Amino acid sequence: MTFESSSEYDFEISSDDPTGYVPRDYEEFPEFCFFKPYEGPVYPRRDWVELIELQRARYKTSPLLVHQYNKIEPMNQGAFGYCWMYSIIGAVLNRYASQGIDPVPSLSAHAVAAMHKNYRNEGGFCIEAAHALQKLGAPTSEVWPGYSMDKRLEENRAVVESRKLHRLVDFQEHARERVFEETMSALICPVNPSPVAVAFSWWRHAVAALAGTYRKRGRRIEFGIEFVNSYGAKWNGRRRGFGTVWGSKAVPFESVTVRAVSAVAEV
Amino acid sequence: MVDIRKDASKPGNVRAFAVIILALGVLLFGGRIWSRVQPTPGKKTLEAVLFVTTQSMKQEQGVASASVAVEKVCDDLGIERRRLLAGQSTDNSETWLARMNVAGNADPPSLVFRYSNDDLETIPIPLGIEATVAAIEARK
Numbered sequence: 001m002t003f004e005s006s007s008e009y010d011f012e013i014s015s016d017d018p019t020g021y022v023p024r025d026y027e028e029f030p031e032f033c034f035f036k037p038y039e040g041p042v043y044p045r046r047d048w049v050e051l052i053e054l055q056r057a058r059y060k061t062s063p064l065l066v067h068q069y070n071k072i073e074p075m076n077q078g079a080f081g082y083c084w085m086y087s088i089i090g091a092v093l094n095r096y097a098s099q100g101i102d103p104v105p106s107l108s109a110h111a112v113a114a115m116h117k118n119y120r121n122e123g124g125f126c127i128e129a130a131h132a133l134q135k136l137g138a139p140t141s142e143v144w145p146g147y148s149m150d151k152r153l154e155e156n157r158a159v160v161e162s163r164k165l166h167r168l169v170d171f172q173e174h175a176r177e178r179v180f181e182e183t184m185s186a187l188i189c190p191v192n193p194s195p196v197a198v199a200f201s202w203w204r205h206a207v208a209a210l211a212g213t214y215r216k217r218g219r220r221i222e223f224g225i226e227f228v229n230s231y232g233a234k235w236n237g238r239r240r241g242f243g244t245v246w247g248s249k250a251v252p253f254e255s256v257t258v259r260a261v262s263a264v265a266e267v
Numbered sequence: 268m269v270d271i272r273k274d275a276s277k278p279g280n281v282r283a284f285a286v287i288i289l290a291l292g293v294l295l296f297g298g299r300i301w302s303r304v305q306p307t308p309g310k311k312t313l314e315a316v317l318f319v320t321t322q323s324m325k326q327e328q329g330v331a332s333a334s335v336a337v338e339k340v341c342d343d344l345g346i347e348r349r350r351l352l353a354g355q356s357t358d359n360s361e362t363w364l365a366r367m368n369v370a371g372n373a374d375p376p377s378l379v380f381r382y383s384n385d386d387l388e389t390i391p392i393p394l395g396i397e398a399t400v401a402a403i404e405a406r407k
Binding site for chain 2: 039040058059060061065066069098099100164165168170189190191192193259260262263264265266
């Protein structure tokens, strides 16, 4: 096992960590082939520090605060390469919480990925996951236990009913040419801050981005993204499942925002 | 000579006095105590709030609808807080939320209050966290 660390992220990367992000082939799956472009406002960089500070101190609106206030536990993808689906479901759970669903349903990202990949442990990318979620729906982990690869569960009545409930999600995709500007703007937007599923090609991994952040590097400001990972709550020590990437490492290869999820009854 | 009739009549007077005091007490304070135990029929309490948001709403309205600070106030007051985008489906949600959503979609961005007697009240989402908290607390 080897570990990598860098000043551009606040965690160690182990060669044993499961990932699973397959960099999207933009020729085969061009921009906006499944989802419309991001419709929210895009803020200029000169406004970011102020918006981040307002969001933290006065507004208390960042998706990260929503995640923590509602005590949404970081999910765990186990030994499976389904991070691409966990990143999408992580963002969907955050949206449920911001819509006032309390407790947030425990959706099985594993189940959707397994059904979509015909029960093979294979990698994927973010719009693939979002599209599969809209098509298949996500059962809760009460009806789809753990990392089950039991194909028969798909026809189980409780699973079918549960999948129907968690299917209608409104996704918007960020344009490649300004992917970082749009991702940051979605996170720090004061009107409708939104969680974003982001994938990093350098890490071959996808996570749910929940906040924009910044730090001073000499005389310049460096921006970063705070996210919740899918390695469980024990990952990254005191940050308990959360992490931060900075500078060039924070620029996603692919980025999909969750704008709204269907309103469901609390359980 | 000792007047035994006088002594014998004393407990009766005390009892009668106690009964009068008790009756006066019931008349004066009984209503107040009863109203605490038994809520006045028809008195409504705030049970839920729904923010129906739009992309074009003012920044202060967006902040009010999304703030964890407002969510915490609602949690502390025991009020259900929900937030939806205008036009969002409520087919799979609770009946009361669907009713609130219809009311809120009449003129979004709006804040819908639902009371214990099922009455609904709709106002524009107030500008900012403080104004929103005040609007909620005033109706609790």
